Amino acid sequence: MNQKNSDPIHFWSAHLQTSGNKKNSTHKQDLFWKELTDDIFWFKRPIKTLSGKGKKIKWFLGGKTNISYNCLDIHLNTSRQNKAALIWESESGLVKTFTYQMLFSEVNKFAALLKSSGVASGDIVSVYLGPTPDLIISMLACWRIGAVVLPIYSGIGAEELLIRLKKSHTKFIITQQSFNRKGSVIKLINNIHKIIDYCEEVISVIVRVGSVGQVINGKKDKEIYSDDSHFDISESPPAKIDSNHPAVSFFISRGLQNNLLISHLTAGYFIQNKYSFKYIFVPDERDIIISTADLSTPDGISNSVIGPLSNGMTVLVFEGVPNYPEKDRLWKLIFKYRLSILHTSPTVLRAFKKIEGIEIDKKLLDSLRLICLYGESISRDTFLWFKNIINKKRCRIINTYQQAETGTTIAASGSGSIENLIPLPGVELNVIDKTGNILPKENPGHLIIKNAFPSYCLSDFNYNQPKIKSDFYNTNDAAVIKHDGGIKILGRTDRVVKSGSNRIGLFEIETFASTHHLVENAIAVDYPDEVKGTGICVFIKLKDGTEESILLKEELRNYISEKLGAPYKPDSVRFIKDVPAEAKLNELIDKLKKELLSECNWLGLKEKEEKKLLESLMHEL
Known part of the structure; x- marks a missing residue:
């Protein structure tokens, strides 16, 4: 090389x-x-x-291709045919290796099973699996037949899972009985059993049992335990998929909106x-x-x-x-x-x-x-x-x-500071003020994407904050263009945070915290965390007559985690006496943020100033 x-x-x-x-x-x-x-x-x-242009833009008109074919089939008549494509190691040390030929065979057999189960091109298939070969095989099998993949994080709770299945109009679910994480057995099938009766549009739950299927009697009428061993790889030729056919969908949070569904073509x-x-x-x-x-x-x-x-x-x-x-x-x-x-x-x-x-x-x-x-x-x-x-x-x-x-x-x-980002060719980024004017270098503002590009979710391209006057896509990130042309990201300007690399809507935490029978109101506030980057503290106003206690704080943390999933578990819970009306709510949030920031003794002066700058940009929205 x-x-x-x-x-x-x-x-x-x-x-x-x-x-x-x-x-x-x-x-x-x-x-x-x-x-x-x-x-x-x-x-x-x-x-x-x-x-x-905008939401009506289309790419590669008239073209027909297949993601699965381009990931697997193209390598089969080359020197890569017997090259390792995927190596997987379990928590206990078990190792499985799939060559491109082997992965091709597994994907084809499972694609054939999906078709025999009724999955058709355009159907939304929720893939609810742990980090195993089954997850990769399932996605590639869906793309092979033209189904739309909706990946669902294996750490979310049953209620959050139900919301996503219903909002996406999922017809089929691919899941597994369990996987291991930090010495614990995570039983995904149990969450499915809790909610499946409320999923009227779901036709079948396809349960992967290892990388080679086997038949087990299902406990629910909709369950199909995958037995793809009798399918031949020739039974699932790649579908010729139109360029603008949806391939994958994700749920995201933006501002005060949670579980927004976006798709990529x-x-x-x-x-x-x-x-x-x-x-x-x-x-x-x-x-x-x-x-x-x-x-x-x-x-x-x-x-x-x-x-x-x-x-x-x-x-x-x-x-x-x-x-x-x-x-x-x-x-x-x-x-x-x-x-x-x-x-x-x-x-x-x-x-x-x-x-x-x-x-x-x-x-x-x-x-x-x-x-x-x-x-x-x-x-x-x-x-x-x-x-x-x-x-x-x-x-x-x-x-x-x-x-x-x-x-x-x-x-x-690039080759300069690791903080300063350079757009890839094909992408044009800029920083604007709240009136939509492009800012000169070294002036912090709102990061925008000025042009459309093929991988973007077109349904959301012209999403704008109401107070940001711009015809371009607002990323909801604050940024500054440095003197060398690099872009430094300062953080989110909406009530969505990156905590441990997970994108979390604070409003979503507040909503579910307020469903606890002892909670009258809740405010989720983010603060700098030395390990996760951003921590989350939930301030709780209890119902009258409820006694504050350390045990109740832990109960509330666990309650939120059970409802939404482990990434949403607050780092701490504090009790407050009152939550003001919406008009004065921002003032209270500012006060609570300053209180939390003052406790971050490990932060340097520069970092604290950047946090204050970010807060001022948030107020523009």
């Missing part, structure tokens, strides 16, 4: 410095994206790259995911990537499924968490499999930094050539701590920017 080309930052910076490429990407989009259509397989090539979603992954990572045949992003998230799908498989790479997936059963499990996985790319979040690094009694052996990480961060900004002290551990000129650390709405990574740090 050419060392110069193996350095993604050098390769990428060279692209960004080429004015012709930049011009084509932002001002002549049809030409830029048309060139990238040559990089995938089409059953029928598009007759036009781009048509329409087949050709645009796939092409830009393959391109951005190839552009950032510059994959080599010997590369093996590991990502700590959950497979049900946009980051997980981009960097553990579509990105690596479409580019012929090997991906390692592990059950559980990076620091269990051993505190240094992640580093030992890197050493054991000689992994070359680590895709992880600053939260994971901060967690390792805080673990006492563990020293990371630098030899465990000497195979890494690239560490890619996602989900949030990284503090300078954490960055320097980890950089010192790596201590290698050849291994680069970069930061990336992606939202569920964008469908894939759209910006990453």
Whole structure:
């Protein structure tokens, strides 16, 4: 491998410095994206790259392709046929390896089972699975037959699951009996049993039992336990899917709205995911990537499924968490499999930094050539701590920017500061004030996307805050363009936070907290957390006559977690005497935030000033 080309930052910076490429990407989009259509397989090539504007925009008109085919079939008559596509290690140490040929066979057999169960092109299939090979097999099988994948995080509670199944009009659910996480058995099927009687539109629940199906008598009439062993791989040829056919949907939170459903379209979603992954990572045949992003998230799908498989790479997936059963499990996985790319979040690094009694052996990480961060900004002290551990000129650390709405990574740090992001070719970002005027450098404001691109969820492209006068998509992130042209993200400007790399709506926590029989009202407030980046404190006004206690605080924390899922569990609960009317509510939230911020003694002056700046930008909305 050419060392110069193996350095993604050098390769990428060279692209960004080429004015012709930049011009084509932002001002002549049809030409830029048309060139990238040559990089995938089409059953029928598009007759036009781009048509329409805003919500009416369409990409790659007339084209027919298939995501599953482009991730698997294209490798079968090449030297990659018997190359490892997927390595999976369970929490107990069990290892399963799938070559591209083996993964192709598993996907085809399960696709045939889906069709025999009544799943048709366009049906929404909720994939409710833990981080196992079954999740990847299920998504690829759905895409093979044209079904729309709705990944649902395995950590959410039964009530939140019910809301998503009903709002999405899910017809089929793919799940499993259980998986392991931090020594506990997570029984997903139990949550299905709690709610299935309320899901009138669900036709069948397809239960995966291992990577090879077996028949078990179901407890519910709608359950089908997957037995795909008698299906032949030839029974499920890839469907010829229209470019603008939905491929995947996600639930997101924005402002005071929770569980908004967005969708990404087949050709645009796939092409830009393959391109951005190839552009950032510059994959080599010997590369093996590991990502700590959950497979049900946009980051997980981009960097553990579509990105690596479409580019012929090997991906390692592990059950559980990076620091269990051993505190240094992640580093030992890197050493054991000689992994070359680590895709992880600053939260994971901060967690390792805080673990006492563990020293990371630098030899465990000497195979890494690239560490890619996602989900949030990284503090300078954490960055320097980890950089010192790596201590290698050849291994680069970069930061990336992606939202569920964008469908894939759209910006990453260049060769300068890790905080400063540069848009990928094909994407144009800018910072505006509340009246929609573009701000000069070093002036904080609201980050917008100025142009449409293929992976974007078109249903949401012109989403604007009512007080932001702009014709462009408002990301709801505050940012500043630095003197060198890089973009520094300051944080969310709505009541949605990134906590432990999870996107959480504070209003959603308040809504469910208020359903507790002892709670009259609730206010969720975010604050800086040394490990997760953002912590959540819920201030509770109890009903008259209810006695405050430490036990009740813990009961309320657990209540919210049971209703919404583990990521939503507040870090703390505090009691307050009164919650004012809506007109004065913001004043109280400001007061509570200042109170929490004053308790963060570990924060430096610069970080505290940035938090105050972010608050002022939020008030513009």
